[in-house]
Amino acid sequence: MTDSVSGTAGAPITDDAPATEAGGRRSVPFRGGGFAPKPVWYVAPLMFVALVLLWEFGSSNGYISPLVLPAPTEVLGAFSDLVRSGMLAKHLQASLTRLVIGFACGATLGVLVGVAIGLYSIPRSAFKPLVAAIFPIPKIALLPLFIIWFGIGEGSKVATILFGSFFPMVIATYGGIDAVDRNLIRMGQSFNLSRVAIVRNIILPSALPAILNGMRIAASISIILLVAAEMIGAEYGIGAYVLLAGNLMATDQLIAGVATLSILGLIVSWLISLAERYFLRWRA
Amino acid sequence: MDLEIRNLSHHYDKLEVLRDINITIPSGQVVCVVGPSGCGKSTLIRLIGGLEQPAEGEINQIGEPPQGSLNPLTYIFQDFALLPWRTVEGNISLVLEGHPISREEVASRIANVLDRTRLSDFAHVYPKQLSGGMKQRVAIARALAVNPAVLLMDEPLSALDSQTRELLMDDLVSLWERERFTACYITHNLNEAVRLGHRVVVLSRRPGEIRETVDIDIPLSERKVDSPELARTQTKLWEMMREEALTADRQLADA
Numbered sequence: 395m396t397d398s399v400s401g402t403a404g405a406p407i408t409d410d411a412p413a414t415e416a417g418g419r420r421s422v423p424f425r426g427g428g429f430a431p432k433p434v435w436y437v438a439p440l441m442f443v444a445l446v447l448l449w450e451f452g453s454s455n456g457y458i459s460p461l462v463l464p465a466p467t468e469v470l471g472a473f474s475d476l477v478r479s480g481m482l483a484k485h486l487q488a489s490l491t492r493l494v495i496g497f498a499c500g501a502t503l504g505v506l507v508g509v510a511i512g513l514y515s516i517p518r519s520a521f522k523p524l525v526a527a528i529f530p531i532p533k534i535a536l537l538p539l540f541i542i543w544f545g546i547g548e549g550s551k552v553a554t555i556l557f558g559s560f561f562p563m564v565i566a567t568y569g570g571i572d573a574v575d576r577n578l579i580r581m582g583q584s585f586n587l588s589r590v591a592i593v594r595n596i597i598l599p600s601a602l603p604a605i606l607n608g609m610r611i612a613a614s615i616s617i618i619l620l621v622a623a624e625m626i627g628a629e630y631g632i633g634a635y636v637l638l639a640g641n642l643m644a645t646d647q648l649i650a651g652v653a654t655l656s657i658l659g660l661i662v663s664w665l666i667s668l669a670e671r672y673f674l675r676w677r678a
Numbered sequence: 679m680d681l682e683i684r685n686l687s688h689h690y691d692k693l694e695v696l697r698d699i700n701i702t703i704p705s706g707q708v709v710c711v712v713g714p715s716g717c718g719k720s721t722l723i724r725l726i727g728g729l730e731q732p733a734e735g736e737i738n739q740i741g742e743p744p745q746g747s748l749n750p751l752t753y754i755f756q757d758f759a760l761l762p763w764r765t766v767e768g769n770i771s772l773v774l775e776g777h778p779i780s781r782e783e784v785a786s787r788i789a790n791v792l793d794r795t796r797l798s799d800f801a802h803v804y805p806k807q808l809s810g811g812m813k814q815r816v817a818i819a820r821a822l823a824v825n826p827a828v829l830l831m832d833e834p835l836s837a838l839d840s841q842t843r844e845l846l847m848d849d850l851v852s853l854w855e856r857e858r859f860t861a862c863y864i865t866h867n868l869n870e871a872v873r874l875g876h877r878v879v880v881l882s883r884r885p886g887e888i889r890e891t892v893d894i895d896i897p898l899s900e901r902k903v904d905s906p907e908l909a910r911t912q913t914k915l916w917e918m919m920r921e922e923a924l925t926a927d928r929q930l931a932d933a
């Protein structure tokens with residue numbers, strides 16, 4: 395066959411054809427690969443530094459008006475003022491207390507209700523539609539109600555965070571339980587394991603990845619709600635600080651506060667990653 | 679302990695799956711059940727072990743399970759059913775935890791079954807680190823740990839490649855030689871059936887009915903891979919099944 399092809403008259407081989415050895419032998423062209431983006435560790439910090447440098451350059455050369463956006467050095471100055479005056483610690487303490495109490499209570503209750511929905515018919519029928527109806531309501535819209543119910547003080551702020559983290563945890567938990575491999579449950583029953591043992595040793599561990607994933611979402615929602623709640627009648631708290639800075643048009647302080655929130659979010663997400671790496675080390 | 683299945687029929691809603699099954703599983707013997715896929719083999723073994731209730735008929739245990747048996751009817755599953763978050767050792771201790779036995783006894787039972795299945799070096803390894811064949815060995819070790827009266831195996835080798843299957847088949851034969859366990863062994867693989875079964879029950883396509891029961895008198899240890907007698911039996915079984923398999927293949931899953 396090779397002979398007849400290469401010998402065909404009037405069909406000269408073009409220049410860009412693959413290298414042809416004598417006898418028409420060519421290497422098979424590679425067509426695979428790609429479609430597999432990999433994280434390159436140094437790109438993100440480089441990108442961040444470049445952005446800040448560009449921003450500083452723009453500010454110091456007058457391309458960016460200080461009214462629109464303060465220079466990074468000014469933001470840094472505002473931040474170091476915040477640290478040196480000891481106010482950062484005060485704001486953070488207030489915010490973290492609310493966040494931890496609200497999130498811990500919301501997540502715990504959410505897991506409990508999620509487990510009940512995942513395991514029993516009556517709670518499932520009762521709560522699943524209720525959760526579906528309340529989850530999409532922005533909890534910020536309910537804040538005035540919470541203030542009436544729980545007072546303008548800590549109560550309404552913690553309640554907002556609690557509600558915000560409760561619903562995603564419920565949904566993640568029963569979703570995880572619904573997805574448990576039936577065969578593993580059957581295995582447990584076939585060895586006469588008690589109901590409690592099946593829940594503890596089979597159902598909860600297999601729902602754990604979904605629960606941790608739910609915590610990630612619930613934590614982000616909690617931080618968003620924290621700031622919203624602190625914007626109403628809070629003396630201390632990162633949210634209150636940001637609000638005050640905004641009212642005074644102190645954009646350098648505003649950005650310092652927002653950056654603190656961003657760092658807080660990153661730390662929370664990192665902590666959850668640590669928990670995942672520890673608790674889910676059995677995962678393939 | 680013998681198991682006796684009498685006049686067993688089963689259906690899911692309107693789907694008739696099993697019809698009038700009668701099988702006796704005598705103590706110390708391996709009864710293989712073969713049949714085309716979808717004919718109700720898995721349903722049958724779930725019924726035998728009490729994981730589902732039969733629509734009609736009964737399943738009886740005759741005689742007492744051996745002394746110290748923690749779970750007389752014990753399964754070995756096709757997909758191994760190991761908990762990925764527990765080590766080999768933890769997977770075995772799982773099925774011992776609810777029983778009134780001391781910590782020392784649990785530890786010694788685990789060591790014992792790991793030794794019998796030649797898994798002692800892998801006690802602290804997670805399932806994800808093991809090959810399919812090793813996972814199934816762990817499942818076998820777990821089943822042995824509760825001292826079963828009857829092993830109920832649903833296509834235990836079907837998820838494995840053919841080389842691993844040969845190795846595990848040899849393991850099961852030598853295990854039987856040593857322990858003379860009683861088993862109901864479901865498979866669609868006729869070669870496994872003639873290598874491991876003292877008796878082979880052939881089911882028809884769905885609804886599964888018993889078409890034939892074939893006793894194989896050659897001792898398990900003497901059944902060589904290339905034995906002509908086994909090959910004859912296997913061919914005979916295939917002739918019985920061929921027609922059924924052909925029709926079963928064209929059967930709708932939900933009809």
Ligand SMILES: Nc1ncnc2c1ncn2[C@@H]1O[C@H](COP(=O)(O)OP(=O)(O)O)[C@@H](O)[C@H]1O
Pocket residue numbers: 690693695713714715716717718719720721722884931932
């Ligand atoms: N829990 C169930 N509900 C409804 N139908 C089922 C159920 N389990 C099995 N079936 C049906 O019963 C038939 C026999 O299934 P199965 O026992 O798994 O067959 P086999 O193991 O021989 O391949 C199949 O048609 C299957 O779809």
Ligand SMILES: [Mg+2]
Pocket residue numbers: 719720833
């Ligand atoms: Mg099956």
